[in-house]
Amino acid sequence: MQYFTPDMECASPEKMRALQSERLVKTVRHAYDSVPLYREIMGKHGVAPDDIRSVDDLRKLPFLCKDDLREAYPYKLLAVPRSEVVRIQSTSGTTGKRVVAFYTQSDIDKWDECCARAIVAAGGDKDDVVHVCYGYGLFTGGPGLNGGSHMLGSMTLPMSSGNTDRQIQFMCDLGSTILCCTPSYAAYLAESIIAKGMRDKISLKAGIFGAEAWSEEMRREIESMLGIRAYDIYGLTEITGPGVSFECSEQTGMHVNEDYFIPEIIDPDTGEPLPEGSRGELVFTTIAKEAFPLLRYRTRDICVLSRKPCSCGRTLIKMSKLMGRTDDMLIIRGVNVFPSQIETVLLQEGYSPNYLIVVDRINHTDTFEIQVELTPEMFSDTVKQISRREKNLVAAMRSMLGISPKVSLVAPRAIARSEGKAVRVIDKRKI
């Protein structure tokens, strides 16, 4: 099996453009008619649904950003009656407010299809055993690849994350052939497999690794450790989850599922769309979603789009690996972390907002440390009391961020003050 949906994945540019135009017009009309907030935003921007007649008119629409989505929490961007919604997914919380995305059954089916395309592009078909150790739950990683594998008809192992011994045992006993997880967990699994001397017992042939940035060096390392081909996959909860774009056999970028999502590259400062091949901020418009249509959503991810013909035969536009972000968001072990979230927790817990985040990647796993200044008032004479404070702060951070940092309490004023913009993050990872 070469393609899951060849008519879409290999459509002529003219056909794809016509389809996109038709779907865009419909989506704009649907959003405008169903969501008061869209009427307000578009009204303010002086644009009406009738102004949007084709993909060329896309740039007339205003942008949406993450703050708009947080403001809309929980229901203000829902575009169907609640009775039509069958699922929600959510991003990790930021400053107390999460982004919740809604799905109708048809939205789920399309998302599953996107992931099925990714699995097929990685060489999968119904005879494969797809081992999913992305997290399940509100996080889109597990449900997305799980759904794609189901739709393809592959035997799906809904392993979720953690419990490495059990992952390896199932991998060996059930003959997993395609591994889906974060690249850092893939590397960790690979090391564990080798350390246990189980390299000969596994049947993996490919991996689909996403939710965090990874380098070509890391790809080669995972590939050689596990004896597989490692493919990148991209997505975000706001747009649908993993499968917005996926890598093919050429491994030189990710094909965007353009029949469902229109990508644009803009200048992050001016908002002007940039020509193909320019580096800039990635913006998506969903053109087939019912429950949660998003028009020109700014991802804050920086990359390049390219229509250069691909040896795999797909005509879908390709996006490069991510080259950075336009905001201060960090992705640590696959989880989105904003320094502002950390600041919120510190203030809630009575600490000074002087802190330093130190992120590194050691043995392919992200390390995450927060150095926090103790205030003179919170210090007493016992080690026990300070250790308890540290522990409480880790718990508060975990509940806000979804992952546990190592908290290091330091002396008051130990963290360097800066006269200009404070340095809050030291990211030592080489990606």
Place this chain on the structure above:
Amino acid sequence: MTIDQLSIFVENKPGQLLEITEMLGNAGIDLRALSIGDTAEFGVLRLIVSDASKAFATLRDAGFAVSLTQVLAVSLTDTPGSLGRTLRVLAGANINIEYLYAFVTRKSGGAYAVFRVENNDAAAAVLEKNGIASVGLDELV
């Protein structure tokens, strides 16, 4: 009778103790006793000094996390089993010791133990009832 003890938060890095002791030395403050409680990440330096309030102000003004705690000091006879007798009294009264350190003084040659307990008055009372008197700073010379 209780004694003022200084506790100072110290990061686990070279030069921290030096900086503190030099600062106190320059301020003309004499160290009587010193102990450190530590974890892998940080330590708590505990000091009994000649002038606790001056030392406190000096360190606080220098930006250290420092606190003053009332602790109990008792005189021990420098003989085997002597600390045990004191501990048995406290254990008998169900008094938990957060930490303690012991030292011998220069002039009198006496041995002393410094206790940190939850309730100083209760501990002092039960010690006194058993003939163990708590001592003041003057004696620790």
